[in-house]
Amino acid sequence: xxxxxxxxxxxxxxxxxxxxxxxxxxxxxxxxxxxxxxxxxxxxxxxxxxxxxxxxxxxxxxxxxxxxxxxxxxxxxxxxxxxxxxxxxxxxxxxxxxxxxxxxxxxxxxxxxxxxxxxxxxxxxxxxxxxxxxxxxxxxxxxxxxxxxxxxxxxxxxxxxxxxxxxxxxxxxxxxxxxxxxxxxxxxxxxxxxxxxxxxxxxxxxxxxxxxxxxxxxxxxxxxxxxxxxxxxxxxxxxxxxxxxxxxxxxxxxxxxxxxxxxxxxxxxxxxxxxxxxxxxxxxxx
Amino acid sequence: xxxxxxxxxxxxxxxxxxxxxxxxxxxxxxxxxxxxxxxxxxxxxxxxxxxxxxxxxxxxxxxxxxxxxxxxxxxxxxxxxxxxxxxxxxxxxxxxxxxxxxxxxxxxxxxxxxxxxxxxxxxxxxxxxxxxxxxxxxxxxxxxxxxxxxxxxxxxxxxxxxxxxxxxxxxxxxxxxxxxxxxxxxxxxxxxxxxxxxxxxxxxxxxxxxxxxxxxxxxxxxxxxxxxxxxxxxxxxxxxxxxxxxxxxxxxxxxxxxxxxxxxxxxxxxxxxxxxxxxxxxxxxxxxxxxxxxxxxxxxxxxxxxxxxxxxxxxxxxxxxxxxxxxxxxxxxxxx
Numbered sequence: 001x002x003x004x005x006x007x008x009x010x011x012x013x014x015x016x017x018x019x020x021x022x023x024x025x026x027x028x029x030x031x032x033x034x035x036x037x038x039x040x041x042x043x044x045x046x047x048x049x050x051x052x053x054x055x056x057x058x059x060x061x062x063x064x065x066x067x068x069x070x071x072x073x074x075x076x077x078x079x080x081x082x083x084x085x086x087x088x089x090x091x092x093x094x095x096x097x098x099x100x101x102x103x104x105x106x107x108x109x110x111x112x113x114x115x116x117x118x119x120x121x122x123x124x125x126x127x128x129x130x131x132x133x134x135x136x137x138x139x140x141x142x143x144x145x146x147x148x149x150x151x152x153x154x155x156x157x158x159x160x161x162x163x164x165x166x167x168x169x170x171x172x173x174x175x176x177x178x179x180x181x182x183x184x185x186x187x188x189x190x191x192x193x194x195x196x197x198x199x200x201x202x203x204x205x206x207x208x209x210x211x212x213x214x215x216x217x218x219x220x221x222x223x224x225x226x227x228x229x230x231x232x233x234x235x236x237x238x239x240x241x242x243x244x245x246x247x248x249x250x251x252x253x254x255x256x257x258x259x260x261x262x263x264x265x266x267x268x269x270x271x272x273x274x275x276x277x278x279x280x281x282x283x284x285x286x
Numbered sequence: 287x288x289x290x291x292x293x294x295x296x297x298x299x300x301x302x303x304x305x306x307x308x309x310x311x312x313x314x315x316x317x318x319x320x321x322x323x324x325x326x327x328x329x330x331x332x333x334x335x336x337x338x339x340x341x342x343x344x345x346x347x348x349x350x351x352x353x354x355x356x357x358x359x360x361x362x363x364x365x366x367x368x369x370x371x372x373x374x375x376x377x378x379x380x381x382x383x384x385x386x387x388x389x390x391x392x393x394x395x396x397x398x399x400x401x402x403x404x405x406x407x408x409x410x411x412x413x414x415x416x417x418x419x420x421x422x423x424x425x426x427x428x429x430x431x432x433x434x435x436x437x438x439x440x441x442x443x444x445x446x447x448x449x450x451x452x453x454x455x456x457x458x459x460x461x462x463x464x465x466x467x468x469x470x471x472x473x474x475x476x477x478x479x480x481x482x483x484x485x486x487x488x489x490x491x492x493x494x495x496x497x498x499x500x501x502x503x504x505x506x507x508x509x510x511x512x513x514x515x516x517x518x519x520x521x522x523x524x525x526x527x528x529x530x531x532x533x534x535x536x537x538x539x540x541x542x543x544x545x546x547x548x549x550x551x552x553x554x555x556x557x558x559x560x561x562x563x564x565x566x567x568x569x570x571x572x573x574x575x576x577x578x579x580x581x582x583x584x585x586x587x588x589x590x591x592x593x594x595x596x597x598x599x600x601x602x603x604x605x606x607x608x609x610x611x612x613x614x615x616x617x618x619x620x621x622x
Contacts, residue, residue, distance in 0.1 A: 001378055001379075002302075002306070003303065003306055003307075004374075004378050005375065005378075006299070006302075006303065008374060008375070012371075106393055106394065106397075107420075108397055108419055108420025108421065109401075109420070110397075110400060110401070110420040110421060111420070111423075125307070125310035125311055126310075128307060128310075131303060196371075199374070200370075200373070200397075200398060200401055201397055201398070201400065201401030202398075202401070202420070204370060204394055206368070206370065207370045207371075209368070209369070210369055210371065211371060214371060225291065225295075226289055226291055226292045226295075227289070227291075229289055233289050233292055236292060236296065237292060240292070240295055240296065240299070243299065246375070249372065249375055250375055250379075253364070253372075253375055253376060253379050254379065261367075262369065263367065263369065
């Protein structure tokens, strides 16, 4: 039970890492997330049901998410549409794209192979496949982000988020950086969508509703619990934040509170986390 | 890494995973459910009058069969409220409560449950076509741990009703939305049934509500009556359809009772409460070890409640036979 929740926390953490790249580094509230997340699942599941191997199918899902990010990026930078609106436009448009891809609003993976089945030969107890696959992918994603942010390109990307005018004066093509960021971020978000769809056994066009909350929750919980951190530590904090958030939800369910009103519980948890740092500041007298 | 809290937390997590791995590896095969009273885990996708009625029917029927919640059985209920990200945790919780039978109400809930276990029996409540939802291999012979009740409307009973109240009208036009997967499936099914009794069937697909007005004008010239499948687009545009049908004196046979109230002529619809009762019967039979999901066919209703809109019948000048009126639910008061 708790193991399964930790596994889910790992898979959702990938979403948090994706959102981190735009929300924290670029200071973008990118709403494409709620479209690219189910898109990754939709494309991946469709590919698997058509006989593509799960790993390749997952990668195709990532590619689809990157294209969604590209669309938002172009609307925002070239079309001069505000970022929130660009994201909303792409998000709602993706609903039709997913219907076109899946040919139905919901597609099941029952009796199909999934990426987690690759570990079947290890004969693990249930749910450990999610932990191991989740860990491997988290290491790849976290490693990838760190390597990327330490290249010249990555430094230019960070500069764009820190101070766009300054970055421009240094000759950085900030528009390109924004598009790049939206693509990478949405690719990672779609990766999370593809993995979650495989772990839950189906893709659904409405799966994206509310996922941005889960992603932000892992970022915010991580920041709240662990405070000032280096880049590497921050990424780890997001992963832990995601696990803690899933555990909190589990506690709410286990406490036998009426799950009909589950959404307000998660909203309260998040609101408390967002308010808490202010009290800390006052106490510390900083 | 210098942050001590972070390292500490990480260490706890790693230790926990390793310890429970060793423990789980040990007891993995020993999981036996030993409950004094049977536990029934129910996962409902969202609150909505139709689904709530199913749950009510389920609980009432279980009580009738000797499984009273809190006394002779334990019913654990979870409602996802349309938030799909929580369905997995909820399914896990139901399994953890050592449910002897699981019930999934509506497709995403059923899929979430199906993905968690291949051993505990799962009974489906209200899934139109379990096979195309990927839940069972075959609707007649499920073969796994899943069986259940379909919410497909009783097509044959509907056509029989048409024969009785609209004698001689054989040209049937099906109006449906091309954007909805469930509609295409229903159109195929009703076309097959209608052809068996020598009806002439023409289907008219529209991409959205905006094209319905024109399509109805065309249909009015070509068909004797309009059939509407269970289709959200049509349900939303019911008023448009009724307006044009009325100017052309064209009877409408919808597949859902609420659409009869809005101006359809009549239908035979499944009562959602009955759907729940049927689900309850299946659960009880599995609990009593009288049947197993793998060879219990998916239950499809062959009949349901007859619903007649008297006002609409008067308007169209249609005389509904007494024998039907007696057993039917009448909607819409006659102006006479």
